[in-house]
Amino acid sequence: MQVIDLAETTLRDMNAALQAQNGSTNQTAWQILNPRGAHALAVGLDAPLDVTVAGPTGYYCAGMNARATVRVAGSVGPGVAENMMSGTVIVEGDASQYAGATGHGGLLVIHGNAASRCGISMKGIDIVVHGNIGHMSAFMAQKGHLVVCGDAGEALGDSIYEAQLFVRGSVKSLGADCIEKEMRPEHLTALAKLLESAGSDADPAGFRRYGSARRLYHFDIDNAY
Amino acid sequence: MTDKPRTVPVQSATFTPAVNAEIRRAAATGIYDIRGGGAKRRLPHFDDLLFLGASMSRYPLEGYRERCGTDVTLGTRYAKSPVRLDIPITIAGMSFGALSGQAKEALGRGATLAGTSTTTGDGGMTPEERGHSRLLVYQYLPSRYGMNPADLRRADAIEIVVGQGAKPGGGGMLLGQKISDRVAAMRDLPAGIDQRSACRHPDWTGPDDLEIKILELREITGWQVPIYVKIGGARPYFDTTLAVKAGADVVVLDGMQGGTAATQDVFIEHVGMPTLACIPEAVRALQDLGMHRSVQLIVSGGIRNGADVAKALALGADCASIGTAALIALGDNDPRHEAEYKALGTTAGAYDDWHEGRDPAGITTQDPELAARLDPVEGGRRLNNYLKVMTLEAQTIARACGKNHVLNLEPEDLCAITMEAAAMAKVPLAGTDWYPGKPS
Numbered sequence: 001m002q003v004i005d006l007a008e009t010t011l012r013d014m015n016a017a018l019q020a021q022n023g024s025t026n027q028t029a030w031q032i033l034n035p036r037g038a039h040a041l042a043v044g045l046d047a048p049l050d051v052t053v054a055g056p057t058g059y060y061c062a063g064m065n066a067r068a069t070v071r072v073a074g075s076v077g078p079g080v081a082e083n084m085m086s087g088t089v090i091v092e093g094d095a096s097q098y099a100g101a102t103g104h105g106g107l108l109v110i111h112g113n114a115a116s117r118c119g120i121s122m123k124g125i126d127i128v129v130h131g132n133i134g135h136m137s138a139f140m141a142q143k144g145h146l147v148v149c150g151d152a153g154e155a156l157g158d159s160i161y162e163a164q165l166f167v168r169g170s171v172k173s174l175g176a177d178c179i180e181k182e183m184r185p186e187h188l189t190a191l192a193k194l195l196e197s198a199g200s201d202a203d204p205a206g207f208r209r210y211g212s213a214r215r216l217y218h219f220d221i222d223n224a225y
Numbered sequence: 226m227t228d229k230p231r232t233v234p235v236q237s238a239t240f241t242p243a244v245n246a247e248i249r250r251a252a253a254t255g256i257y258d259i260r261g262g263g264a265k266r267r268l269p270h271f272d273d274l275l276f277l278g279a280s281m282s283r284y285p286l287e288g289y290r291e292r293c294g295t296d297v298t299l300g301t302r303y304a305k306s307p308v309r310l311d312i313p314i315t316i317a318g319m320s321f322g323a324l325s326g327q328a329k330e331a332l333g334r335g336a337t338l339a340g341t342s343t344t345t346g347d348g349g350m351t352p353e354e355r356g357h358s359r360l361l362v363y364q365y366l367p368s369r370y371g372m373n374p375a376d377l378r379r380a381d382a383i384e385i386v387v388g389q390g391a392k393p394g395g396g397g398m399l400l401g402q403k404i405s406d407r408v409a410a411m412r413d414l415p416a417g418i419d420q421r422s423a424c425r426h427p428d429w430t431g432p433d434d435l436e437i438k439i440l441e442l443r444e445i446t447g448w449q450v451p452i453y454v455k456i457g458g459a460r461p462y463f464d465t466t467l468a469v470k471a472g473a474d475v476v477v478l479d480g481m482q483g484g485t486a487a488t489q490d491v492f493i494e495h496v497g498m499p500t501l502a503c504i505p506e507a508v509r510a511l512q513d514l515g516m517h518r519s520v521q522l523i524v525s526g527g528i529r530n531g532a533d534v535a536k537a538l539a540l541g542a543d544c545a546s547i548g549t550a551a552l553i554a555l556g557d558n559d560p561r562h563e564a565e566y567k568a569l570g571t572t573a574g575a576y577d578d579w580h581e582g583r584d585p586a587g588i589t590t591q592d593p594e595l596a597a598r599l600d601p602v603e604g605g606r607r608l609n610n611y612l613k614v615m616t617l618e619a620q621t622i623a624r625a626c627g628k629n630h631v632l633n634l635e636p637e638d639l640c641a642i643t644m645e646a647a648a649m650a651k652v653p654l655a656g657t658d659w660y661p662g663k664p665s
């Protein structure tokens with residue numbers, strides 16, 4: 001286990017040490033101590049590392065992650081795992097705005113709640129939130145899955161493309177062009193797999209599925225607000 | 226019938242034939258006009274400025290014989306590897322999607338031959354573009370189409386796009402006609418559907434957040450490459466100030482003559498400020514911060530020739546950037562395609578339906594047959610020629626003003642021939658030592 005104490009090491013040196021493993025490495029286990037809300041922690045990783053951040057972080061923790069597993073033993077600020085390509089990011093606490101924004105791949109698990117715009121412009125990432133999510137989540141979501149074990153706020157999936165949304169609790173309102181869709185067996189299978197990957201024992205049968213009505217796919221002035 | 230004198234028919238200066246035609250078009254279709262390009266209206270511009278040249282009180286340099294430098298270094302504030310250009314002209318961001326792959330390759334080839342950089346656009350970086358561009362600036366846009374850390378690390382600079390001159394405050398829409406399978410795959414969207422580009426970034430709001438976003442991008446790229454921030458010409462003093470505060474190495478300022486692939490005509494013509502009016506305000510912001518020449522200023526929007534470049538530099542910019550002019554150099558709106566332009570209901574020089582993807586020149590299209598009309602090697606050669614001419618023109622003017630480097634041009638070398646230009650550029654009206662608003 002490699003240990004970096006941010007009370008003694010600069011952010012630059014910490015990220016450089018992790019990024020130096022990009023490619024192949026046998027130093028896979030890392031622990032970051034005293035993050036104390038620092039921004040841009042463990043960003044731009046591209047190796048099969050297992051990084052544990054021992055405490056809360058600021059903006060963009062694990063931004064643009066590829067292949068690494070980053071676990072945060074605390075809550076995270078805005079934009080956790082933004083534009084993630086692959087790998088896994090696990091947040092044991094809550095996540096602020098824009099969690100998983102524009103993510104292309106990988107799995108983001110949030111054990112607490114996620115604030116507004118969770119999964120905004122997601123492009124293939126899978127996001128599982130054990131708690132609730134805030135308003136305007138999955139705005140312009142293109143691909144991937146957003147699973148919410150709790151409730152969703154206003155305007156869920158506004159202007160959504162092909163992403164699939166699963167919510168177990170209530171949805172305060174759906175955004176433009178987002179509709180409830182039939183939950184078919186293949187969706188239940190995919191959902192079960194996502195829940196299992198995220199360490200949730202929730203029953204897939206208790207969820208409802210939402211997605212695009214595809215009415216905004218071609219510009220029509222009558223759809224303008 | 227008496228031979229009584231009658232008034233001659235008088236067309237309204239307000240309700241012109243073009244205005245009336247647009248009213249009829251809107252009434253018939255119920256939809257606003259979308260087009261490409263920048264503002265077409267007459268605006269105070271670089272043509273309204275003149276260089277004074279040397280005479281008794283100034284000492285000129287000999288043309289062709291005495292050296293006049295043109296090199297520019299961008300990103301000296303924080304980047305470990307600033308961008309070094311041989312000429313003070315870059316190629317502006319234009320997307321693969323809006324442009325054909327051949328056009329993007331031609332831009333890369335031409336820029337490389339000329340010793341300058343080119344820029345990606347909405348939709349990501351293509352291998353052809355990276356492969357043919359010695360210096361490539363990677364745009365970081367609200368849509369994040371095609372954004373990935375591998376390409377980010379392959380870039381020579383990163384340009385965070387906050388706005389553009391054609392539509393400050395607006396997003397974009399690439400219509401389905403141009404969404405080929407390849408374009409769709411790069412953007413993670415279905416082929417053939419209209420693709421919206423958001424007007425705001427998805428994971429930051431305001432300059433305080435932008436500062437943190439810049440930190441993240443620097444951490445991912447090891448603080449190696451410069452971070453540019455591109456703003457549309459709206460409130461250049463405050464926008465430049467905030468971009469510098471957020472940590473930009475370079476500010477890219479795009480006036481309303483700057484082009485777009487597709488936006489509402491009403492947006493292009495009625496939102497934003499002329500390039501000429503933007504430059505002095507941005508320069509003033511940099512000077513007030515003590516950052517002029519430390520944070521470099523790139524100016525775009527209606528740059529057409531070496532005189533425009535020289536005037537932008539004289540007003541305080543470090544570099545000019547061209548988009549529309551580069552496309553024209555490649556063959557856009559060339560009269561040799563006139564028959565096809567007529568078939569499209571337009572004429573050479575006025576063709577602006579770039580969003581429809583039927584460009585006879587093979588530039589603003591994804592149609593394989595049309596795109597094949599543009600030879601990237603020949604296009605690159607033409608662009609290089611054009612950039613060389615622009616640079617020679619700027620050098621000619623700089624020498625005439627007694628400068629041994631184009632960056633030594635200064636406002637004192639200029640006068641204005643209209644009141645509007647004098648007020649905007651803050652240089653004296655020709656024959657006077659006064660401009661409107663000059664502090665007493």
